[in-house]
Amino acid sequence: MSDTDYFIVGDPVRDEKAPEGPINERWDKRRFSARLVNPANRRKLSVIMVGTGLAGAAAAATLGEAGYNVTTFCYQDSPRRAHSIAAQGGINAAKNYRNDGDSIYRLFYDTVKGGDFRSRESNVYRLAQTSVEIIDQCVAQGVPFAREYGGLLDNRSFGGVQVSRTFYARGQTGQQLLIGAYQALERQIAAGTVEMNTRHEMLELIVVDGKARGIIARDMVTGEIETHFADAVVLATGGYGNVFFLSTNAMGSNVTATWRAHRKGALFANPCYTQIHPTCIPVSGDYQSKLTLMSESLRNDGRIWVPKKQGDTRDPRQIPEDERDYYLERIYPSFGNLVPRDIASRAAKNVCDEGRGVGPSGLGVYLDFADAIQRMGIKAVEAKYGNLFDMYQRITGENPYEVPMRIYPAVHYTMGGLWVDYDLQSNIPGLFVTGEANFSDHGANRLGASALMQGLADGYFVLPNTINDYLADGPFEKIDESHPEAVAAKEQVTSRIDKLLSLQGSRTVDSFHKELGQIMWEYCGMERTEEGLTKAIGLIRELRAEFWRDVKVLGTNDELNQALEKAGRVADFLELGELMCIDALHRRESCGGHFRAESQTEDGEALRHDDEFAYVAAWEFGGDDSKPVLHKENLEYEYVEMKQRSYK
Amino acid sequence: MNITLRVWRQKGPDDKGRMATYKLTDVSSDMSFLEMLDVLNEKLTLEGEDPVAFDHDCREGICGACGVVIDGEAHGPEMTTTCQLHMRSFNDGDTITVEPWRAKAFPVIKDLVVDRGAFDRIIQAGGYISAPTGTAPDAHATPVPKADADRAFDAATCISCGACVAACPNASAMLFTAAKVTHLGMLPQGQPERAARVVKMVNQHDEEDFGNCTNIGECAAVCPKGIPLDTISQLNRDLLGSLAKGVG
């Protein structure tokens, strides 16, 4: 069986919006060529914003300030709870406040290289340019970044880069940035430019005459299925890491909005690019509902090791030095414990696969601070990592000052997402996608402290400058709920809900979700093979069929029904999972977060095939019973030379 | 371990509600409290009984979505969020009573889920700095003394979970309001709107039917983020200053 049994190759796709010319002038050029909307006309134009995390709240607030009519939706009870809030480390910006040789160009270069040459140069350069403005904006809003005694902003080096360009607010940078955006959003709600709908979930996109014109949303409190129209729709609904069931995502994070848009024609790009974060707290039992990330900064002082012997169950403190394998220091002597996330994660998987993993499940490696405590003293370690140690102790019940921590990789971020052009517009006119929900800036691997940067760049600065160009043609023809497309979309939603509630099978939604997660983690996780992926596709199809036969959802639609919400999301994950496996199967190379066992160097490192795979894989939905269609967008590198990464 | 749960069940906002008792066996002490509720819900679903609705999202103690009163204490016996509470804080054979936040301003939606929209409206009333996108000067234009920045940060760590209201004998949201007033009031960027902000936010707080503060201190004692009680005094100071100036 060849992998083309799973998909059809369609026409290539191209980003028509990025201007030509010197890379540092492209964003200016685009802002100049994009049409403007007269302030007086803006109030006649409406925008729907789905998702109110960093990208969504920032964009909604900014568009509201500009005078557009914005309607926002989020599934949480308040926009301030979006999962952007959980980002710990920091946000990059090419301010060069340290005078250590940083520049917009260097941030651009690091990001393209870190993305393993699978992102667009134009987009990444703009991201680096915009990073500078983000910090200014956030400080003006009152985000309490860490400061030095002189009153100026502090920076740290993060994610293995050689410059200190990361701004942070203790270990809660995401929280503080989100609250800044949230407050700006609430200000616009009070001003009447933004209407907020909390506890609402988008369940369908309405496309009229080829343009995105609205959404169907469910009021999660009353169950009412509502139809909303606008001149443009923006999805800022985050990533889809929860397809793995266990991830560092919030429990409610889901793919439904983007997946429903995909089914309506939006291309889904690089779905298999998943970031697996190396320093998470291991799974403790089958009741486990989510995984908790420990900041990557722990790797600065902690040493990672496993016993040399298989199945060594001794207390780690009893294992003598010469029976320990500090495998990262051994394999990557120059970077040691600080190798990038994808490499550290895979190395942990390898030693556990060899039977040398630690902890009750055998899926864990030690992160040991004994040397650091001896070198720096317990006080210094406490000052630097105290809150992380406390968190670890709260969750595991073990004291990391005495016993080495146990860590294991976990799904953390998804680089893939809906395909967008330079304007952040999908291939459906009027449908824009921002933040983690799009695929644009991180390529095959995301560097630390750049997710927050991208979310806010898209939200505050990119989208508000590009969406005008589309809205300049509006307001579009008025439509109401009786429009056939709106009626059809609503009908799709209600019939799906009715179906879910009528099955009354024998298995809970979570049991399906867990099983899907196990399949994805096993075959589409840190290491992927043709055989495994093929098997996974078969398993997912069977599971999906069983789901639609045997799922048990109690209650009705006319109430707060959390099982029903979950069921809809899991149904979409069951479709997405298959596409991820097909994408992973077709990409017969290793790049960034995607490691194909068949494509490695002699010493087991990832091997890219730039001649064959230097493209974005943008997938078109082929129909429930047909194969997806692959559209390739060629990636060209004019500024950064494509090189194999090496951390030895 | 085996436990008995007494859980508040309420079908909807208009239902009277009642306590229901469930027994759970083989609960692992490594489970989080919410994972224990997950296990209960799986069991209830298979038995054909409606699962217990509760709010939760990040499950790492930062989003502020979760929160129930456990044996009379907001977020339970440890000073953390409900999602970070683990079953090792309980003993085999315990009976655990689980109730929703109770305050008129937080009406129950279903079971343990309450509507905390009042918090958003307090923020809307003035919990922000007006800095439209694009208007910002360079981030280093205004240095902020480290002590002020740190205090602003401490206040800004509020996760808006509502435990302060739940624990307050008066169901007051003064700690929540004070945390925001202190966060923004400590920063130079927050000064132009400082006098008006506190008046507008306190007015909104009162309009939402929260009770008033009598400085008892339950709020700060249960706050999972350790927002200090003296922020309320800072709010009062700002409020008196504003009223003296005739603001509001």
Next chain:
Amino acid sequence: MAITGAILVLYLIAHMYGNLKIFSGQEAFDGYAHSLRELGYPLLPYEGFLWIARIVLLASILIHIYAVVVLWRRNHRARTARYQVTKRVQRSYSSYTMRYGGILIALFVVFHILHLTTNNIAPGGRSDSPYERMVNGFQPEFWFVTLFYLASVVAVGLHLRHGIWSAVTTLGGNKAGRQGKLNALATAIALIVAVGFAIPPLAVTFGLVS
């Protein structure tokens, strides 16, 4: 409430100082009581200061009570559904008893005025001498008067313990890092006032003053 409370606390301290004069003998005590009537004389009419003080105190009490009623109604409305289980985490006994302690104190104040000021209630006999009213009222056979007095004084102490802390916080004086000191100060004042008020009647009851 904080401001009226503060006025009343200052008054209590002055009142306590006066009470302790009982140990200086009848002459000193009665003289002190009389001097209050002449305070500010002839600038103010005879008993002028006293009446100003009485009006201020009465207004303070009424405003204090009015504020309590408003506050109590609001706070009562703020939680209509009660918890099945409640647990005190931080709440002190003094803050817990503010409301009922306050009612006790109010009742006591009425009795106290009728007893020792207007002398309408006169256990042990009426007298024009404040000293004698004191001594008569707290004789051992009127142990229930002393007991009521003592219970009220304890209530005042508890009320002050939370009240002083609360008033300072309400007036914005509780700054970061000062909480411990403030609490200690409130406890100290409350103790001094309670003990200061308890000593004279006990001294009478146990015959140290006669």
